[in-house]
Each structure stands twice: as C-alpha cells, then as structure tokens.
Amino acid sequence: MAQSAASTLIAIDEEVEAVLAEFDGDPRRAIRALLDDIAALAEDQPAPLFDMIGFGASADTTDRD
Known part of the structure; x- marks a missing residue:
C-alpha cells in the first residue's frame, strides 16, 4: 500500500x-x-434540472388567467 501512495506522489x-x-x-x-x-x-455547467422543468428563477412567470 505504501508503494502505491509513493508512486501517486511521484x-x-x-x-x-x-x-x-x-x-x-x-x-x-x-x-x-x-x-x-x-x-x-x-x-x-448546465442549468439545474429544477430550473429546466420550469420551477426555478428562469421559469416563465407570466399570468395566464
């Protein structure tokens, strides 16, 4: 095991x-x-999945009533 650590350091x-x-x-x-x-x-890095499905800060927040 010590040999492996030594070779890693090298x-x-x-x-x-x-x-x-x-x-x-x-x-x-x-x-x-x-x-x-x-x-x-x-x-x-890609946007978090949470944002990609429309629940994050980047989601469309327009009123659709």
Missing part, C-alpha cells in the same frame, strides 16, 4: 512540474491559469 509531482514548465516556472501564472480554467468549467 505522478502528482511530475504533473505539477509539467504545469510549472508551461508557464516558464512562474507559479503565480500557473495558478492564475488553473483558476481561470476552473472558472470557465464552472460557467459551462
């Missing part, structure tokens, strides 16, 4: 080094880019 370290290398070793630029990616992914 893989993570390699991934971190690869990301840093993309940004010329500048951790601030790398972190900013990753945060921007996370924000873009969060914006791409």
Whole structure:
C-alpha cells in the first residue's frame, strides 16, 4: 500500500512540474491559469434540472388567467 501512495506522489509531482514548465516556472501564472480554467468549467455547467422543468428563477412567470 505504501508503494502505491509513493508512486501517486511521484505522478502528482511530475504533473505539477509539467504545469510549472508551461508557464516558464512562474507559479503565480500557473495558478492564475488553473483558476481561470476552473472558472470557465464552472460557467459551462448546465442549468439545474429544477430550473429546466420550469420551477426555478428562469421559469416563465407570466399570468395566464
């Protein structure tokens, strides 16, 4: 089990080094880019099912009497 944890840490370290290398070793630029990616992914999430079936804030609220 310890061997698996050690190999996981090595893989993570390699991934971190690869990301840093993309940004010329500048951790601030790398972190900013990753945060921007996370924000873009969060914006791409579909509307909740509740809103999609017409019960949320985006539902049509016109009076039909």
